[in-house]
Amino acid sequence: MKRRITSLLLGSLALAAHADDTPTKPVRVGFICPFSGGSQDFGNSARLGAELAVKEINEVGGYLGRRIELVARDDKADPDEGRKIAEELVLKEKVDFTVGFCNTGVALKSLDVFQEHRHLLMVPVSTGSAVTAKYPAAQSYIFRMSARDTIQAAYLVEDVVKRGFTRVALFADKTGYGEGGVKDVEKFLADKHLLPVYTARFDLGVQSLAREMHEAKAAGADVLIGYSVGPELAVIARSRTEARFAGPLYGPWPLSFRSVAEKAGAAAEGAIMVQTIIQDLSNERRSSFIARLKRHAGAQPVGSLMAAAQSYDAVQLMLRVLFQTHGETSADKLKRALEDLQRPYAGVVTTHDKPFAPTDHDAFTRNMVWLGVWRHGEVQFLYPEDAKRAAYIRRKEPQ
Numbered sequence: 001m002k003r004r005i006t007s008l009l010l011g012s013l014a015l016a017a018h019a020d021d022t023p024t025k026p027v028r029v030g031f032i033c034p035f036s037g038g039s040q041d042f043g044n045s046a047r048l049g050a051e052l053a054v055k056e057i058n059e060v061g062g063y064l065g066r067r068i069e070l071v072a073r074d075d076k077a078d079p080d081e082g083r084k085i086a087e088e089l090v091l092k093e094k095v096d097f098t099v100g101f102c103n104t105g106v107a108l109k110s111l112d113v114f115q116e117h118r119h120l121l122m123v124p125v126s127t128g129s130a131v132t133a134k135y136p137a138a139q140s141y142i143f144r145m146s147a148r149d150t151i152q153a154a155y156l157v158e159d160v161v162k163r164g165f166t167r168v169a170l171f172a173d174k175t176g177y178g179e180g181g182v183k184d185v186e187k188f189l190a191d192k193h194l195l196p197v198y199t200a201r202f203d204l205g206v207q208s209l210a211r212e213m214h215e216a217k218a219a220g221a222d223v224l225i226g227y228s229v230g231p232e233l234a235v236i237a238r239s240r241t242e243a244r245f246a247g248p249l250y251g252p253w254p255l256s257f258r259s260v261a262e263k264a265g266a267a268a269e270g271a272i273m274v275q276t277i278i279q280d281l282s283n284e285r286r287s288s289f290i291a292r293l294k295r296h297a298g299a300q301p302v303g304s305l306m307a308a309a310q311s312y313d314a315v316q317l318m319l320r321v322l323f324q325t326h327g328e329t330s331a332d333k334l335k336r337a338l339e340d341l342q343r344p345y346a347g348v349v350t351t352h353d354k355p356f357a358p359t360d361h362d363a364f365t366r367n368m369v370w371l372g373v374w375r376h377g378e379v380q381f382l383y384p385e386d387a388k389r390a391a392y393i394r395r396k397e398p399q
Contacts, residue, residue, distance in 0.1 A: 027062070041259040042229075049311035052293055071093055073085040075101075090114065097119065111134055122145065151365070152252045169197060170196040171199075225251065277309050278387075
């Protein structure tokens with residue numbers, strides 16, 4: 001086992017030596033993401049990250065000799081299916097807590113299941129701003145370890161304006177994710193005294209947006225911001241090339257999905273997106289994780305490094321929380337521990353030191369994200385100075 005996880009979990013082994021040797025029931029962790037359908041690229045990546053975390057924890061004794069069991073379910077990126085599974089995990093399977101949701105619309109349909117039944121939910125992937133805003137943090141059992149869209153939209157708009165673009169065309173799908181993205185981008189554009197010169201909305205599964213792209217050109221747009229998931233962002237990239245739209249394409253983190261490069265080909269080159277983690281060979285912790293993830297995945301493709309890494313960190317962080325609660329898994333105990341984490345967790349994405357508070361259930365602040373760009377079939381840092389700064393620990397800023 002690599003030095004990183006060895007040092008990280010030696011405490012678990014030491015404490016386990018003093019535990020009762022009698023077999024005890026496992027810690028059962030619910031896991032919900034899309035493993036099939038149009039969102040499977042990041043859903044399966046999230047699953048692989050969570051599986052790797054569980055595997056490594058169990059290899060060193062689990063929690064005080066109790067194995068971690070991942071109870072994984074496929075929500076198929078369907079809100080009704082997601083809610084059905086949430087009810088199954090909480091009410092029937094009675095898992096100890098749940099890690100889950102990739103799609104914002106699916107998460108929003110299910111949040112009240114966790115809140116009303118006082119069951120802790122850790123969201124590792126979904127970024128829709130409403131996910132942690134539906135309930136006041138002081139009463140909420142919903143936590144998140146991904147950069148919400150208000151952070152991403154502000155970051156995108158800031159770079160667009162910094163580079164001198166003022167005529168934005170906005171392309172977004174009609175899901176809850178796209179709706180939230182439109183509102184966030186419009187808000188931050190308005191803060192810069194700008195309005196989109198053109199807005200296109202489309203259904204998931206759209207095959208071409210060439211007509212809309214020509215309309216954006218006719219409206220005088222000089223830059224594009226797309227808000228959707230991988231396959232549809234690939235359609236935007238292809239349509240941009242077909243329409244010979246000269247301005248750059250920006251988007252939130254799904255623009256980094258492997259499906260974008262596979263479906264858009266050369267049209268993805270130069271597309272810019274927000275990232276919490278970018279492969280960096282000089283960072284031993286990340287390089288080791290990527291190597292272990294690839295070995296665990298085998299022939300399975302890893303469509304999103306971010307989804308895998310954030311899910312891995314979410315499971316590992318919850319192990320630290322279990323030690324803090326002495327194994328108690330009531331939502332109130334877990335909530336209080338998360339809101340006052342006693343020891344930093346040195347994760348793959350970043351080091352989480354006091355990631356949450358009673359008034360704040362989002363682990364990321366704006367200083368903890370980067371801009372990535374598709375170059376030669378790989379996501380790289382957009383700005384060389386960011387690549388140099390990536391080795392520094394990015395801690396959450398006070399809110």
